[in-house]
Amino acid sequence: MKPVVSLLNAWSCVIISLFAIVILSVLGSLFRSEHHGFTGSEGEPEDGSAVAASIFTAVIVYAGFFVFCAFQAYLHMRARRGGAISLS
Template sequence: MKPVVSLLNAWSCAIISLFAIAILSVLGSLYKSEHHGFTGSEGEPEDGGAVAGSIFTAVFVYIAFFVFCSFQAYLHARARRGGAISLS
């Protein structure tokens, strides 16, 4: 297989996705536990579980991005070595 995106784009996407997974997982767990700082005031959502569900859906999307971009970076590394079999 050949890579679809460039090496720089693949690594950038993988790193940004990893940070997004970490940050959104923390936010989702805070909403799921009905943390007072996120659901305690009048302007905040009352159903923290619904908000957490939406955030965890975004986490799964970023996991898919991370897997795809990591695989693209792997394909670039494999192509740089000369393919699956190297005779050097």
């Protein structure tokens, strides 16, 4: 297979997706546990579990981006070595 995105874009996507997964997972767990700093005060959402569910959906989307971009980076590394089977 040939990579679809460039090497720089693939590695940038891997790094950004990894940070997004970590940060959104922490935020989602804080909303799910009804942390007083995120729920309950004026102007804040009352249903923290609903907010957490949408945040964890975003985590799943970023995990898909992470897998796709990591595979693209792998294809670039494999192509740089001379393909799947190198004769030299």
